[in-house]
Structures are given as structure tokens and as C-alpha cells.
Amino acid sequence: MTTPANSTAFSGEVWAELRLADASDVPHIHALIHQMAEFELLTDLFAATHELLTSTLFPSPPRPPLPSFTALILVLSPSPLPAAADSTIGSCRLDLSASPLADPEAAAFASPRGGGRVTAGFVICFPNYSTFLSKPGLYVEDIFVRAPWRRRGLGRMMLSAVAGKAAELGMGRVEWCVLDWNKNAIDFYEGMGAEVLPQWRICRLTGAALDKYKGGQEESGKAAAE
Amino acid sequence: MTTPANSTAFSGEVWAELRLADASDVPHIHALIHQMAEFELLTDLFAATHELLTSTLFPSPPRPPLPSFTALILVLSPSPLPAAADSTIGSCRLDLSASPLADPEAAAFASPRGGGRVTAGFVICFPNYSTFLSKPGLYVEDIFVRAPWRRRGLGRMMLSAVAGKAAELGMGRVEWCVLDWNKNAIDFYEGMGAEVLPQWRICRLTGAALDKYKGGQEESGKAAAE
Numbered sequence: 327m328t329t330p331a332n333s334t335a336f337s338g339e340v341w342a343e344l345r346l347a348d349a350s351d352v353p354h355i356h357a358l359i360h361q362m363a364e365f366e367l368l369t370d371l372f373a374a375t376h377e378l379l380t381s382t383l384f385p386s387p388p389r390p391p392l393p394s395f396t397a398l399i400l401v402l403s404p405s406p407l408p409a410a411a412d413s414t415i416g417s418c419r420l421d422l423s424a425s426p427l428a429d430p431e432a433a434a435f436a437s438p439r440g441g442g443r444v445t446a447g448f449v450i451c452f453p454n455y456s457t458f459l460s461k462p463g464l465y466v467e468d469i470f471v472r473a474p475w476r477r478r479g480l481g482r483m484m485l486s487a488v489a490g491k492a493a494e495l496g497m498g499r500v501e502w503c504v505l506d507w508n509k510n511a512i513d514f515y516e517g518m519g520a521e522v523l524p525q526w527r528i529c530r531l532t533g534a535a536l537d538k539y540k541g542g543q544e545e546s547g548k549a550a551a552e
Numbered sequence: 553m554t555t556p557a558n559s560t561a562f563s564g565e566v567w568a569e570l571r572l573a574d575a576s577d578v579p580h581i582h583a584l585i586h587q588m589a590e591f592e593l594l595t596d597l598f599a600a601t602h603e604l605l606t607s608t609l610f611p612s613p614p615r616p617p618l619p620s621f622t623a624l625i626l627v628l629s630p631s632p633l634p635a636a637a638d639s640t641i642g643s644c645r646l647d648l649s650a651s652p653l654a655d656p657e658a659a660a661f662a663s664p665r666g667g668g669r670v671t672a673g674f675v676i677c678f679p680n681y682s683t684f685l686s687k688p689g690l691y692v693e694d695i696f697v698r699a700p701w702r703r704r705g706l707g708r709m710m711l712s713a714v715a716g717k718a719a720e721l722g723m724g725r726v727e728w729c730v731l732d733w734n735k736n737a738i739d740f741y742e743g744m745g746a747e748v749l750p751q752w753r754i755c756r757l758t759g760a761a762l763d764k765y766k767g768g769q770e771e772s773g774k775a776a777a778e
Contacts, residue, residue, distance in 0.1 A: 359683045371684045378686035395681045395688070450683050455621045457585045457676050457694050458597045460604035462621070463758075468683050489757055489765035500757040507751065519761030523754040525733065531715055531726040532689075535745030539715035 341403045342420065342446075342480060345413045349384040350438040351399050352376050354445040357434070358470055400447035400471065400484060401437055416487020420478050429474045447471035449484055454501065461498035464488065469502065485518060503528070566646050566653075567629045568672075568706060571639045575610040576664040577625050578602050580671040583660070584696055609676075626673035626697065626710060627663055642713020646704050655700045673697035675710055680727065687724035690714065695728065711744060729754070 356376055363372040384397075398415055401407075410417060429435075429444060437443035447470050454465040466488060471480050492500045504511050504522065512522055531539075582602055589598040609623050624641055627633075636643060655661075655670060663669035673696050680691040692714060697706050718726045730737050730748065738748055757765075 374686040460600040493766040503752045515755045520755045520757045526729045528749040529741045529746045531746045540719040
């Protein structure tokens with residue numbers, strides 16, 4: 327059933343694994359974040375670097391992966407993957423017999439683990455907190471699949487696996503954000519059982535507007551006097 | 553300048569402190585969360601209990617307060633407070649000489665630390681993560697001031713102090729949510745330098761819709777087969 331892959335084409339069955347990322351995944355994570363920024367027309371906000379990603383996502387000594395900032399990598403393999411390990415969060419199998427898939431970026435996204443595997447997506451998530459539930463939840467900052475691998479159930483597998491992990495940990499909610507014009511994504515999320523909250527808006531204090539609050543005591547004193 | 557307070561009235565100067573909460577603050581935090589739920593017309597989502605708040609916000613052994621789930625308490629005192637301690641995040645002073653303030657809930661919110669102090673508000677915050685910045689940020693889950701104490705600069709002091717702390721820790725953003733109909737809050741936040749993001753919507757998977765993802769491997773397999 328397995329078709330040997332070359333650097334640009336997959337056919338027949340391929341196996342997917344969503345696993346914990348490590349520092350060797352940083353170049354791919356960086357490139358994926360940039361793709362996501364392009365997709366969202368938000369490249370002007372893109373300031374990620376390999377160094378920052380490494381130091382903040384994979385500090386030394388390492389933190390336990392959950393509950394803390396957690397990066398997951400989606401890997402596609404042309405041959406069966408080893409049995410699920412502790413680092414495996416989810417998995418599925420695609421059947422591409424009927425319609426082979428061309429991945430023009432396969433070389434650029436060749437897995438550091440070899441075996442013809444490619445990196446096809448990632449998830450960044452971390453715990454959040456609901457005071458109404460007084461329980462931790464899981465916030466999915468990013469869930470991203472490269473274009474050639476979309477519409478094949480991988481996004482569903484990833485979100486299902488993350489939600490399953492959160493549910494098993496007793497977390498009260500899984501939350502994430504979507505752009506209001508992204509109808510495909512909204513339909514997909516609602517189909518998975520999520521509700522899209524119509525009334526909440528995100529407020530953000532960043533850059534120079536945030537920096538001016540450094541030295542909070544003085545600022546507070548001034549503020550109270552106003 | 554200091555006027556002795558009774559259980560229902562403050563006048564003259566009062567001193568405010570935003571400090572780290574501890575387990576003795578749980579009954580107040582619980583009551584404040586309920587008030588917030590009433591204000592937001594969301595009491596149907598209110599499921600907080602003293603036990604859950606204690607175990608999740610104040611575990612034993614304790615976590616370092618930042619960067620982790622962090623609760624802050626706003627205390628008002630009729631007499632000068634001790635000099636700022638490590639647990640002090642922000643402070644200011646109110647002059648009520650011209651218009652004394654009646655606090656009908658002063659007895660219910662008497663500080664466990666005595667001295668005629670009352671609990672007037674709270675903040676819950678925790679780290680989040682921006683992949684674009686590849687930096688931790690601070691998410692303010694709740695910032696709340698009881699009704700008699702509003703419009704006196706306390707909210708501004710609290711948010712300024714939290715933003716100052718985040719900026720000092722090198723965090724990239726401070727974020728929180730606001731309801732789109734809460735024009736007063738939006739004006740206030742924008743006046744503090746925040747931008748309200750118009751296009752993002754929160755997606756939420758919770759309750760039974762979340763529980764069905766338990767046992768993720770089976771669910772993933774099913775999903776991929778669909």
C-alpha cells in the first residue's frame with residue numbers, strides 16, 4: 327500500500343502524526359508562522375525569529391509540555407510511523423490512491439527525522455483560565471496546515487486531538503480565535519461543535535503603548551490624580 | 553486627613569493597594585466573580601465555587617505568581633497602608649473629602665486583614681503567547697471594581713499596574729476582551745492606548761461538545777474516515 331515518496335509527490339497511503347515539537351523544529355515553525363501571517367494579511371505584525379522561538383518555546387531546562395506553552399508539529403510520512411509514543415497527541419491515515427498530492431515545498435519542509443517525512447502543519451497552545459468555571463482551559467493560539475495538505479481531515483484530526491487532551495486533563499474549555507471573514511473556518515469550527523462568540527472583542531496593548539506603563543507606580547500615581 | 557471609617561461610609565482620603573491574593577481572599581473573589589457575571593448578564597455560565605477557586609488559584613505547594621494564573625486583590629483602607637511590599641503591584645490614593653463614598657457592602661467585603669479595609673475589586677491574569685512576536689504576553693481574564701468604587705481611577709490604576717508589570721517582564725502584549733456593546737469600557741481602554749480588534753471572534757468548545765473529544769485517537773480515526 328505504501329508508495330515510495332520523492333521530494334515533491336505523495337501517493338497511496340500516508341501516515342500523519344501530531345507530536346510534540348522540539349528545538350530542531352524551529353526553522354519549520356518559523357516558516358509556518360510566516361505563511362500564516364501571509365494568509366491572514368498580517369505580515370506587518372510578524373516579528374518571530376529562530377532565536378526567540380527557541381528560547382521561549384524550548385527553554386533549557388525544558389518545561390513540562392502541558393500545562394505550559396506547547397508546540398505540536400504535524401508530520402506526514404510515506405511509510406508507517408512507529409507506534410504512538412508519549413509525544414504523540416493524535417494521528418490519522420490519508421488515502422491518496424485516488425488523487426496523488428503534489429507538495430512543492432516537500433524539500434523545504436523535509437523532516438529533520440528523515441524517512442521522507444515532511445512537516446505539514448503545527449499547533450501552538452497554552453493554558454488559559456475561566457473564572458466563571460474556575461478551571462483551567464486550553465487556548466489554541468495557532469492551528470495551521472500547509473496549503474497542499476488541506477481539506478484532507480488533518481485540521482480536524484489536530485483540533486480533535488488537542489480537544490481530547492484538554493478534556494482528559496479536566497480542562498473546562500478549548501478556545502481560539504477566528505477572523506470574522508473566514509467563513510470556511512467558521513463553518514468548520516461550528517461543525518466540530520464550537521460556538522463562535524459574537525459579542526466579544528479583543529483589546530490589545532502593545533509596542534510603545536505598552537512600554538509607557540513601565541514603572542507602574544509613577545504611572546498609577548499620575549493616573550489617579552487625573 | 554484620615555477619617556475613621558465605619559462599615560458603610562468612607563470619607564476624606566483612602567488608600568488603595570492592588571496586591572497578590574491568597575486563599576483567604578477566596579470568598580471575596582467568588583462574590584466578585586458572581587457580581588461580574590450579573591453585570592455581563594452571564595450568570596447562566598457561572599459555575600465557580602470556593603473549592604475550585606482555592607485549588608486552582610492557590611494550589612499547595614504554591615506556584616510562583618507570575619508567570620502563572622495570578623489573582624490580584626484591590627483593597628481600600630481608611631488609614632495609610634504599610635510601605636509597598638513584594639506583593640504590591642500598584643497603588644494610589646483617593647481624595648473623597650469633597651464627596652464621601654457610601655459602600656453598602658463594606659461589611660460583606662471587610663478585609664480579612666482588618667483595619668477597616670475593604671475589598672473593592674480584583675484582577676485575574678495569566679501568560680499567553682504570540683507566535684508572531686514569539687514572546688509571552690499577559691492575558692487579563694478579569695478586571696473588576698465594585699460599583700461604589702467606580703469612576704475614581706481605580707480601574708486605570710489596576711490596568712496600568714498590570715501593564716507595567718508585563719512591560720517590565722519583557723512581555724510583548726497585554727490583551728483582554730470586552731463586550732462590543734460596552735461603550736464605556738471601550739472608550740476607557742482606547743483612552744489607555746489599547747486597540748480593539750474588530751475582526752477577531754472567539755471560538756469556544758466546552759461542556760458536552762468538548763467531552764465528546766475524550767479518547768482522541770478513536771475520534772481522530774473516525775474524523776479522518778469521514
